[in-house]
Amino acid sequence: MKIAGQKESKIDPTLAEEIRQRCGENVFLCYQCKKCASGCPTRPFMESTPTELMRYLQLGMIDEAMKKDTIWYCLSCQTCSARCPQNIDIAHVVDAVKIIVQEKNIKVDTGNAKLFNRLWMTLLKYMGRMYEMGLTGMLNLFSGKPFKDLPLGIKLIKKGKLKLLPTIKRPFEMMKMFSRARDLKK
Amino acid sequence: MKLSYYPGCSLHSTGAEYDASTRKVCEKLGIELVEIEDWVCCGSTPAHQCDELMSIALPAKNMALAREQSGLGEICAPCASCYSRLKFAQERLTDDHLRRQVEHVIDARYPDDIKVLHMLEVISEKVGADAVKEKVVKTLDSIKVACYYGCLITRPPKVTAREDFENPTDMEALIEALGAETVDWNMKTFCCGAAFALTRTEVVVDLTGKILADAHAVGADVIAVGCPLCHVNLDTRQQQINEKLGTNFNIPIFYFTQLMGLAMGIGPKDLGIHKHITEAESFLKERALI
Incomplete structure (x- = not known):
C-alpha cells in the first residue's frame, strides 16, 4: 500500500x-477525533x-506501529483511555503493541524500557519485592551510564530512603508463579 | 474500623514517610491497619507492559493473601500504582477464562468481593472531612496548598469508578478541613512522568517542570500528593529543573497524610518530614507550624 508522501x-x-485477541480492544472503533493525541503529556516527544x-x-x-518510538514514550497515565469517546482503552492497546515488540524482539529504541522491564521482572521473580538499589544500579550499568543520578542516590541513602540490602519475600512461591504463567502462555 | 493494609514496595523505601504518616494518622482516627503478611510487589508498570498475565496474577495473589490471613473485606493501598493495579486486576478478572488462568498461576482462589480503597478514599469516604476537622489541634491557615492527584488515583474511570476524574476535589475538601487554603490550578491530574524517572529522566524534568510552574503561578506554597512516585519526581528533581529552565523553584512536596498529621499535632519526625530532598522543615518553621 502507498500513502501520499x-x-x-x-x-x-x-x-x-x-x-x-491480546487486549480485547477493537481498534476499528477509532474515528480519529484526536482527543487522545491532544491530551497526551508526552506527545511532543x-x-x-x-x-x-x-x-x-x-x-x-x-x-509504523511497531518501529516508531511512539509507544515507548507512553507513560500509561491513562488520559487517552479516560477521554476516548469510543471507550477504547488506548493505553491497553499500547501495552499490547509493547508486548508484541518485546516478544518478537523487534529492533527499536525503547529508551531502555525493555531492559528496565526485564530487570524489574527478574528481581521480582526471585525476591518478591522491588529492590530499588539493585534495579537502579543494574539499569545504569547495563545502559552504559553507571554514574547517572549518583549524587541523588547518595542523598536518598543518607535519608534512609534507599535500602542497601534487598527484602526477600516468598521467593519459591514467586518462582513457581512465574513458571506456571510461562507454561500457560506456551 | 479495621482494614487490610497493602503498603507496596515504595512505601518501604522511597516513600517511607508516606507509610509512617499514614500509620500515625490512621491511629489518630481510630483506623486499624492490618498489613498483609509477606505481601509481594504488584508488578507496577513494568508488569503490565511486558507480561499481561503476571500483571493480573500479582495483584490477585495479594488479594488472596489478604483474604486468607485476615478475612477482612477491604484493602487500603496508599500507593496510586498499587491501588491502580489492584483495581485493574479486579476489572479484568470479571472474565472467567482469565480468572481460571490466574487462579492456576497463584494456586489459590481469587476473592472477588474485596473492596480496594486508596488512602484518600479511606479518609474522604469512610472518615469524612468533618470528622478530620474535629481532630485538628493546629490549624494550617498559614499555607496555600496545591492538591495534586496525578494519574492513577482518578484514572481511568472504568477502573476507579470516578465521575470527577478530570477535576477531582476530595483532597481539597480534606486539606481545607485542616484550615489550609487550597488553590485552583490546571495541573492537578497531569502526569509527573511516573516510571520514566530512571529511564527517560528528561521527560520527568519536562513534565514536573510544568507542574511546578503552574503551582508557582497560582501562588501555592506547597504541593500535596497521594502517590510515592509523584512525590519522588516532584521532590527530587527541582534542582535539575532549575538548572534546565533557569527557574528558582523550591516548593516543598508533602504527602496529604503528612499535612493531616501536622494539623493533628503529630511530631514532624514521626511524619518523616526530614526525609524530603526539597527542604520542608525550615519552611514549616518559617510558617510556625513546627
Whole structure:
C-alpha cells in the first residue's frame, strides 16, 4: 500500500485482530477525533501521535506501529483511555503493541524500557519485592551510564530512603508463579 | 474500623514517610491497619507492559493473601500504582477464562468481593472531612496548598469508578478541613512522568517542570500528593529543573497524610518530614507550624 508522501508500507491484515485477541480492544472503533493525541503529556516527544498509532493498527501498517518510538514514550497515565469517546482503552492497546515488540524482539529504541522491564521482572521473580538499589544500579550499568543520578542516590541513602540490602519475600512461591504463567502462555 | 493494609514496595523505601504518616494518622482516627503478611510487589508498570498475565496474577495473589490471613473485606493501598493495579486486576478478572488462568498461576482462589480503597478514599469516604476537622489541634491557615492527584488515583474511570476524574476535589475538601487554603490550578491530574524517572529522566524534568510552574503561578506554597512516585519526581528533581529552565523553584512536596498529621499535632519526625530532598522543615518553621 502507498500513502501520499510516503514510501511503500508493509501491510499485515491480521494486526488489528492480534491486538483484539491480546487486549480485547477493537481498534476499528477509532474515528480519529484526536482527543487522545491532544491530551497526551508526552506527545511532543513522540515520532507519531497515539491517534496515528490507532490508524496504523487499523490499516495493518506494522512497521509504523511497531518501529516508531511512539509507544515507548507512553507513560500509561491513562488520559487517552479516560477521554476516548469510543471507550477504547488506548493505553491497553499500547501495552499490547509493547508486548508484541518485546516478544518478537523487534529492533527499536525503547529508551531502555525493555531492559528496565526485564530487570524489574527478574528481581521480582526471585525476591518478591522491588529492590530499588539493585534495579537502579543494574539499569545504569547495563545502559552504559553507571554514574547517572549518583549524587541523588547518595542523598536518598543518607535519608534512609534507599535500602542497601534487598527484602526477600516468598521467593519459591514467586518462582513457581512465574513458571506456571510461562507454561500457560506456551 | 479495621482494614487490610497493602503498603507496596515504595512505601518501604522511597516513600517511607508516606507509610509512617499514614500509620500515625490512621491511629489518630481510630483506623486499624492490618498489613498483609509477606505481601509481594504488584508488578507496577513494568508488569503490565511486558507480561499481561503476571500483571493480573500479582495483584490477585495479594488479594488472596489478604483474604486468607485476615478475612477482612477491604484493602487500603496508599500507593496510586498499587491501588491502580489492584483495581485493574479486579476489572479484568470479571472474565472467567482469565480468572481460571490466574487462579492456576497463584494456586489459590481469587476473592472477588474485596473492596480496594486508596488512602484518600479511606479518609474522604469512610472518615469524612468533618470528622478530620474535629481532630485538628493546629490549624494550617498559614499555607496555600496545591492538591495534586496525578494519574492513577482518578484514572481511568472504568477502573476507579470516578465521575470527577478530570477535576477531582476530595483532597481539597480534606486539606481545607485542616484550615489550609487550597488553590485552583490546571495541573492537578497531569502526569509527573511516573516510571520514566530512571529511564527517560528528561521527560520527568519536562513534565514536573510544568507542574511546578503552574503551582508557582497560582501562588501555592506547597504541593500535596497521594502517590510515592509523584512525590519522588516532584521532590527530587527541582534542582535539575532549575538548572534546565533557569527557574528558582523550591516548593516543598508533602504527602496529604503528612499535612493531616501536622494539623493533628503529630511530631514532624514521626511524619518523616526530614526525609524530603526539597527542604520542608525550615519552611514549616518559617510558617510556625513546627
